[in-house]
Each structure stands twice: as structure tokens, then as C-alpha cells.
Amino acid sequence: MIVRPDSWILILDYGSQYTQLIARRVRELNVYSEIIPFNRPLEEFKENPPAGIILSGGPCSVNDTEAPALPDDLHRFGIPVLGICYGLQALVHHKKPGSVSRASRREFGRAELIVDDSEDLLAGLPQRSQVWMSHSDHIQTLPDDFEIIAHTDNAPIAALRHKDQPVYGVQFHPEVVHTEYGSTLIQNFLSRICQVDRNWTAESFIESSIASIQKQVGDAHVVCGLSGGVDSTVAATLIHRAIGDQLQCVFVNNGLLRKNEFEDVLRLYKEHLKLPVKGVDASKEFLDKLTGVSDPEEKRKIIGNTFIEVFDEAVNDDDRYGFLAQGTLYPDVIESVSFTGGPSVTIKSHHNVGGLPEKMNLDLLEPLRELFKDEVREIGKALGIPPDFLQRHPFPGPGIAIRVLSELTPEKLDLLREADAIFVEELKANDLYNKVWQALAVLLPVQSVGVMGDERTYEYTIALRAVTSVDGMTADWAHLPYEFLSRVSNRIINEIEGINRVVYDISSKPPSTIEWE
Secondary structure (H helix, E strand, O other): OOOOOOEEEEEEEHHHHHHHHHHHHHHHHHEEEEEEOOOOHHHHOOOOOEEEEEOOOOOOOOOOOOOOOOOOOOOOOOOOOEEEOOOHHHHHHOOOEEEEEEEEEEEEEEEEEOOOOOOOOOOOOOEEEEEEEEEEEEEOOOOOOOEEEEEEEOOOOOEEEEEOOOOEEEEOOOOOOOOHHHHHHHHHHHHHHHOOOOOOOHHHHHHHHHHHHHHHHHOOOEEEEEEHHHHHHHHHHHHHHHHHHEEEEEEEEEOOOOOOOHHHHHHHHHHHOOOEEEEEOHHHHHHHHEOOOOOHHHHHHHHHHHHHHHHHHOEEEOEEEEEOOOOHHHHHHHHHEEOOEEEOOOOEEEEEEOOHHHHHHEEEOOOOOOOOOOHHHHHHHHHHHHHHHOOOOOOOOOOHHHHHHOOEEEEHHHHHHHHHHHHHHHHHOOHHHHHOOEEEEEEEEEEEEEEOOOEEEEEEEEEEEEEEEEOOOOEOOOOOOOOHHHHHHHHHHHHHEEEEEEEEEEOOOOOOOOOOO
């Protein structure tokens, strides 16, 4: 169940790599925003229409035969519209005599914006500032009743507005950090043009979510699968706040957790968070099904299905249970669904996105489904979860199974656990753990020759990965000190028999993902 406040912003996704950033920028200004594919009917929002609509950028040209179009009912609510890049071009293309054509010089990267009118959308911007461009087409003919409010040396129409209606468009990307006054522009759209209430906070989310959970669950009971990570823990704490003893948490040892994690986290749940939780050691069941499996998608499916089976077995004798709670986040949903509204050009599937088998007869309860990772931490902080726990790095639902890039065996999993433990231990000892978004070790399907003492070795390679990020949607590799990496490498090679080589991943997201599988 989606809990939308009365005042919110709708984002229509046309396939831009920056669409999620638009949502983040709006939410940073304490306004709830939601992304939907461009071709979803707006009719479904008639009971609670948004205060404004933002059209994202996209990879297509509006002149392509099957180019994504504007919704027929875009203006049905009479609310403000802001088109960004492709969104701007789509607005122009569908209003006569507006036209869009291939630019004589493409524009990618930084450009200098020159403001011609700073009355509303561009209020507070200096006459000249840096913006981020990413387009091959440009506006050739301005539609009737529109006027130019900014330009660049290469783009005569870099921003425009309708003379009478609250319709605006910009050729650049205000959502990216490279646009100096992008946040100011978005704030102008929200406050000056949409006049939206900026009151979406952690506290307001908790209050509305508790009411929504109570309404959705009623007298039923809920079983929550705890992974040991931040997401499921915050979800469980929020649900427990809402329904108390109607919640039963199950923390499963699937054999794919980090070193000593099952015992340590179970103790925290019981003694500190006071959650109603029972630990289930199903490691043999998971590993029996996964042994010999190398394909990452098959691993995810096996793990997801086995989780469901374990939960089903935990509650199949108790007909009070009507819901299975999960810590699904917005990035999980976004990466599993494409902007066309169908199955993703799938980056990766998520074991907790997509529903439940019919035989389980439980509905899903996902109170964090509309949140990004940093927002979840803010919710957890407001719920009183200890800061040290909230700062734990993200950990994938399939666990370290997707960090062994080959067939799974207990021996490989143990090697990876030990390497990961050393990496995390050193990050914490050197005050680096909280300075990176996520750090992990990956066991590569590569064995190489090495020399230890006077003996030849032929052992595995560990890849270390650490990234900096705000929300996990984009990330840069962490520039850890050479001396630190040298110490970690020496410890892994010297202390773990079976590993003789360590490498460091210096790729960013995009084009890479944070996890390797």
C-alpha cells in the first residue's frame, strides 16, 4: 500500500539514467515524489492528484517512429508541468508549430547557462551559471504562447515557459550535482510554481505509515523475514510500532551471511531492539540447493524461493498470519521494472520484488517500498534504532552467494567470509568504515600462480570493492589510501590459505553496478 501525502510530485519516467536523481532532489526538499512509467494512465491519481508533474529525460529522439509520447491527459488536473531534456522536447514536439531537430553540434557535459528571465522558475539564479547538458536534438521552432527564459551559446532555447499556463521546460539537467543551481531551480518549481507543502519528513512518514499498516493489517498477524540488514530491521521496527504482538520476526541463517553474523545480530534483535524474533538455522537447506550453481539469476531465484519455503514452514500451522513483511526499497523496485512499464532490461532481479507463490496465501507488506536507502536510515534514527547498526553497509538479500562468481561450495563461501571480515575490520580500525557507502569482497573465478616461501601456489583471487554514494543509485569508487589497501591485501593473503592475490575495483556506477552479480 502506497502512502502518499496530500501534497506530492509525480515524475514520469522516459528512460533517463538521471530519473531517480530527480526524485531524490525533490525529496531532499521535504516533498514526497514518486516515479511511474510515462505510459501509466494518470486517471489512477484522480482521488489524490499530484501538486506538479515532472517529465524526465530519456535516450530517444522525439522524432523517432516509436518515440515515447506525452500522456493524452497530461493537463487533466490543471497542475504545473516541468519538462527536463527529453521532457522539454516532448512538450515542444506536441504543441504547434513547435519542432525539434538534430542539433548541428551535440552538447554533452558542462555548459554556461545565460538567464534571460528570472521571474519564477529561474529566480535566484545568477545571470550566468554552470549547467549539465546531455542532448543531441534541440528545439528548432518555439510553439505558440511559449517564451524563452534562458539560453546557452550552443542552445538558443535552454529554458522556456508558457505565457499563460504553469508549463515549463529546461534543456539541461537540474537534478545532477554538476548543475550549480539545480536545487534552487527545483525548489522554485516546488514552492513558487506548484506551491507544494514541504512537510514530508521522517516523523510524518512514520505517522502516516503506522496508520496505513494498521488499516491494511487489521486483526491479522504478520511474519517478517529479517536479513540482518538495515532495511528489514527498520521495516520490522516500524511494523512493531504499529501492531505490536501481531508481528513475528523470523531471522534465517541461510548459510550466506557474513562471519558470526547470525549469532551477533540475533542477540541485538532480542536484547537491544526487543523485537519478537526467532532464529531459524536453515543453512543446510539453502546450501544443498545452491551447491554447484553458478548463474547469478538462478542463485537469486533459488534463494528467494527457499526463503519463502522457510517462512511458509514457520507459519503454516498458524492461520492468524495474513502478511509477509519485507524490507523492499525503491531502488529494488526501480531496477526490476523498466520505464516502458514492463520487465526490466533487467539489470538484476531482486529476491524480494515480484510477489509470492499462490500456495503461501500471504499478502505482502512492504512499508519502505517508496524509500531510498538514506531515507530508511533517517526513519530508523527517528524510530530509535542504534546509530552503529544504522550505519551498517548495505548487504544484498542473496547474501555472499552473489559475491562468489562461480559455482558455490562451502569452502569458497568460507574463504570469502574470512576475506570480507578482514576488510571490514581494517576499515573500522582505520576510521574509514563510515566514510564509504559500501565495502565488500568478491571471490573471483580466477586462480593464478603465486610464490609463498619457496613453494609454488595456485590459488584464488579476491577483489575488494568500496564505493561512495548518497543513495546507491549512482556511486564512485572510494579512493582508499594505498597504505591501507596494502595492509588489507597482506592480511588476506597471509591469513587465509587458498588466496594468493588481491585486486581493487576502481569502476563507478554507472557503468558498473556496486555488486558484481
